[in-house]
Amino acid sequence: MAASEQTSMLKPIKTLDDDIESGSRKLENGESIRDEVNDPDVIISSEHNLDLLYTVKDVPPWYMCILLGLQHYLTAFAGNLLQPIIVANTAFCMNGDSLGISELISTNFFVSGLSTLLQTTFGCRLPIMQGASFIFIMPAIALFSFEECPYATNLPINGTLVVGNEDHREFWQMRIRQFQGCLIIASLIQVVIGFSGLMELFLSFVGPLTIMPTITLIGISLFEVAAHHASSQWYIALMTSMLICIFSQYMKNITVPCFVYKKGKGCTTIPLFLFKMFPVLFAILTAWLLCYILTITDVFPKEAGKWGHDARTDIFHDVLYTSAWFRFPYPGQWGLPLVSAAGVLGILAAIFSSIIESVGDYYACARMAGAPPPPVHAINRGIGMEGITCILAGAWGASAGNTSYSENIGAIGITKIGSRRVVQVGALLMIILGCLGKFGALFVTIPKPVVGGMFLVMFGMVAAIGISNLKHVSMDSSRNLFIIGTSILVGLALPLWVHKNPQVIKTGSSEFDQIVSVLLGTNMFVGGLIGLFLDNTLPGTDEERGLSYWKKMREQKSSEENTKMNIYDFPNCIQTQLNKIKCLNYLPFCPGYNSFFSRSIKRMCSCKTTGKRKSVPINGKE
Secondary structure, rough: OOHHHHHHHOOOOOOOOOOHHOOOOOOOOOOOOOOOOOOHHHHHHHHOOOOOOOOOOOOOOOOHHHHHHHHHHHHHHHHHHHHHHHHHHHHOOOOOHHHHHHHHHHHHHHHHHHHHHHHHHOOOOOOEEEEEHHHHHHHHHHHHOOOOOOOOOOOOOOOOOOOHHHHHHHHHHHHHHHHHHHHHHHHHHHHHHHHOOOOHHHHHHOOOOHHHHHHHHHHHHHHHHHHHHHHHOHHHHHHHHHHHHHHHHHHEEEOEEEEEEEOOOEEEEEEEOHHOOOOHHHHHHHHHHHHHHHHHOOOOOOOOOOOOOOOOOOOOOOHHHHHHOOOOOOOOOOOOOOHHHHHHHHHHHHHHHHHHHHHHHHHHHHHHHHOOOOHHOOOHHHHHHHHHHHHHHHHOOOOEEEEOHHHHHHHHHHHHHHHHHHHHHHHHHHHEEEHHHHHHHHHHEEEOHHHHHHHHHHHHHHHHHHHHHHHHHHOOOOHHHHHHHOOOOOOOHHHHHHOOOOOOOOOOHHHHHHHHHHHOOOOHHHHHHHHHHHHHHHHHHHHHHHHHHHHHHOOOOOOOOOOOHHOOOOOOHHHHEEEOOOHHHHHHOOOOOOHHHHHHHHHHHHHHHOOOOOOOOEEEHH
């Protein structure tokens, strides 16, 4: 590569115009949320003139791939770190087992990197990260909510494990194994939905009024978890929340000069929006450092149980010594997965929500990376591949299924780097760091109120993102207001009643009782189901329901002459062989596939206009 091409990455990064800024609205605090694409008419008419330094198929110099890949890794850092911390204590009963939590965090990073490699290589082929989803938190909590945790207090963990802690470790590993098995079975449904082409049929029944209560209830229902962590030291928790606010909102447009060397020009500087890209990381480090100073000066009490003790940084410092330097996560590391019907059905609710969110991410990522709208086969293959990666997450024993992360989409819009290779390098870094036991153990020492401060902001933003799905819905419609209010309130009230009355559901079958209890105890399932039922049964126009926007997105067509469409093809060595097999064009996940539903609509329209049925070209042939 020429020297001019190698240094093109070092061009000054300009502030995004309003259109790009709104098209890549991100949760600046690192939460796993979804990009919202603006007016579909803008997408359809856009020529993808985003002044990208590197497009999807471009390959930057190797050293730039490493630096930019590390950046994408950091954008997915918060979700992969916080999600296992939440479920470790709220669902898996890992209270105090800091070594086990560190191993769970490392497993999440490893599986996230592996899933990203598979998605960018064989899936939708867009430069998008995969990682642990917050959507799986509530099904996991609901699955174990009817069995009390016998280890309610923090247990000291050391290299030899004191008497009784071996039983504790076996207890939480049994819970993870049960979650693993349910996740594997439920993910098979996602694989079928993706690779069978059922995505189009599925999306025709799901609109913003179904997505809104499903996502919003995730954030709202977790407020007790955030309050529990923050209450251990409110001053530190509120300070952490304030730092996130300052970095992500007030300082987001402040650039930090970065010194670089250009051949022929010597040392120069380029501006970087560091506070905009890494507000959560900076907030964690700042609050963490302050807690360390207050710990070594004994401002925080040493006696366990006193208010402020949980803010000390030396509570779980032993894990840094007991954890291995190198630990390779492997399938079945917690034991043989277990399965329960109630868990499978509960996780299915999370799977369906993840599918809808990921489709929106594909469109947003394509636009930010300067690619044409993803065709049907790429969407089908992407969803199917996410199902496969969720199966791998279950096999490896991760704390959640994988979904598409949208943080790195915002990074693409900011840095103008849409290279697929960069994201793949970031995925390799995640795999490597996931094998370093000390790396995962380090983050277990983050004080509890610091985590609580992040939860206060992030859970609120998750709820807000769910509400943002209503931007294309008519809010003047009493029909829509009825659906929104009913689905939210019942989605909060019914699960609360079920949790407080665990033995009230008695049908004569203990297994069926468990299934009903888990489903009715999952906020997102109850709210989403009510929204789905009311939205598809109450009379309303597509414009009123907000479906016109979704239909326009799905019906976007790029010209067959557009050479950029081949970015969605399989890798060249595979695609060359597949091109020789013409019948593969009828498979919903293969390049060249023409949507069955689109062909049906064309035939119907042709019959209405001519009075007789015409042959419809498929892939350029009659």
